[in-house]
Amino acid sequence: MRELVVGVDLGGTKILAGIADSNGNILGKKRILTPVGADPDHVLDVIVDYITELLRVYQVQKEEIRGVAVATPGPLSFPEGVVRNSPNLGWQRVNLKQELIRRTGRPIIVEKDTNMAVLGEYYFGRQRGCGDLLYITVSTGVGGGVVCAGELYRGHAGGAGEIGHMVVEAGGVTCNCGRQGCLEALASGNAIARRLDEMVKQGQGQGILTCTTPGEHPGPRELGMAARQGDKEARLLLSQVTDYLGIGIANLVNIFNPQAIILGGGMMLGLKDLLLEPVQNYVYEHIFSLNRDNLVVECTSLGDDIVLYGCVAAVMRERV
């Protein structure tokens, strides 16, 4: 009999669900857009329908399911599984775990998406088994997951790893969270989109605009295209973003002394050719020599599926 895991990666803009076996082989996956502006109840219904649909399409028998895991943007309380004031979802307080269990009638593992991702890396990535591991996602926002001494670190109530809201430029740009100069406000997809909008309004960024579909706003992808064509404004903006990412990551290296920093997220993976090497160089130059020994800074090999891999890991480790 197959042993299968159902994983759901709930995001602010999309929902990715997949079925995998216990070795992390993803048998199938589907992606839909998160219903915009929908109330949490509706989103939860969509998730449950979606799981049912996946089970039907892949002809999964109930007894083959070893577990179901759902990843969600934080903050998420642990162990209760309550989403609290989530900027990405726009939810104030949703008892995600309890509501999913009520709807499905079965145990569900609920975990913050970045925590799930670091579990994915720890069990299935190139850095598997690396006991002091930080995962950093650079996407619409910036977030993190932490493995300390071989254990997922959630902090006292589940709120650990909010590294996107580390202020690295006191008095800087205002962040969605209300603080100023957060890493996320300076070096995320949203930050780049906002900066590009400002530039365009001021008549700058023409090279970047030529890479942008007319009528649309430029973002990290268009910035990358322009930079690869040698556009100077694009390269300058990218180097600023790189420096901020370098500052944030070097801070975390000096705080955690990890063995490996694993980078992921849509923006990071999409601009890997432009971002990774300068970020690595910045970090290696700005940390204590002790913390530099054998430090790995690299992009995940698990790509966009890292959270799904984490769902498999979360189910398997709970059942060990």
Place this chain on the structure above:
Amino acid sequence: MRELVVGVDLGGTKILAGIADSNGNILGKKRILTPVGADPDHVLDVIVDYITELLRVYQVQKEEIRGVAVATPGPLSFPEGVVRNSPNLGWQRVNLKQELIRRTGRPIIVEKDTNMAVLGEYYFGRQRGCGDLLYITVSTGVGGGVVCAGELYRGHAGGAGEIGHMVVEAGGVTCNCGRQGCLEALASGNAIARRLDEMVKQGQGQGILTCTTPGEHPGPRELGMAARQGDKEARLLLSQVTDYLGIGIANLVNIFNPQAIILGGGMMLGLKDLLLEPVQNYVYEHIFSLNRDNLVVECTSLGDDIVLYGCVAAVMRERV
């Protein structure tokens, strides 16, 4: 028979050594200045002589000694116990643990001073037993010790907790470590002394100078005296320092989601009446609501002896 612990707190400016029983009762302690500009060998000799002297004065029998622990400024590699590029000691690479063992002919526990301090708090402070605990020292420099899920967290090689070298103001004041805008460069005793020197050169800070012994440079103590007398420049500078400390601590709360942040160090304890409440307010206002639940931010009750308490804890836990 008594069970005694010898603890040594080696600092850049002073060495504090003490003898305590296994319950953390300090029987006696002595403080001397760290030999200025001395080579590491001489400092190690001084430490060993000092331990011998303490044992003589307090008439300690060899068999009464349950253990000896030495705390040192970081970075300190673990488990080797090698001091690496320590800005406070001015040492490049000193095999502290091995050298102390060689000189004394007995096992010695060597730990970074901030790690020792957080152990002291965890075993003997008001927050004893608090499994997710951060200790932050604000003194000549800024440093930290981390307890995660009930365990001292040293990171991969002993370098964790260098929170003073978290950049919170990109492009800001240059730090001793070479980076710009580190918390330590903005909110430590050294940072205040440097800022006051600048002010005095520009003809400012007259109110602070009236609190300063003629011929000496003003520092945190003189700043505090002037602020308590209502001096406006002193209050403004203190409020800037408070904001930087608040930013740094709020960052750490969002990263670690601790149960308690314990503050110590000469500057923090000396200016507690001026710093603690504004720092608490800043932190509570700038963290995620989930991370604010039940969070304690307070000064240690162990005062200047927190590292000695940590030495006792380090010996006792190793022998459990």
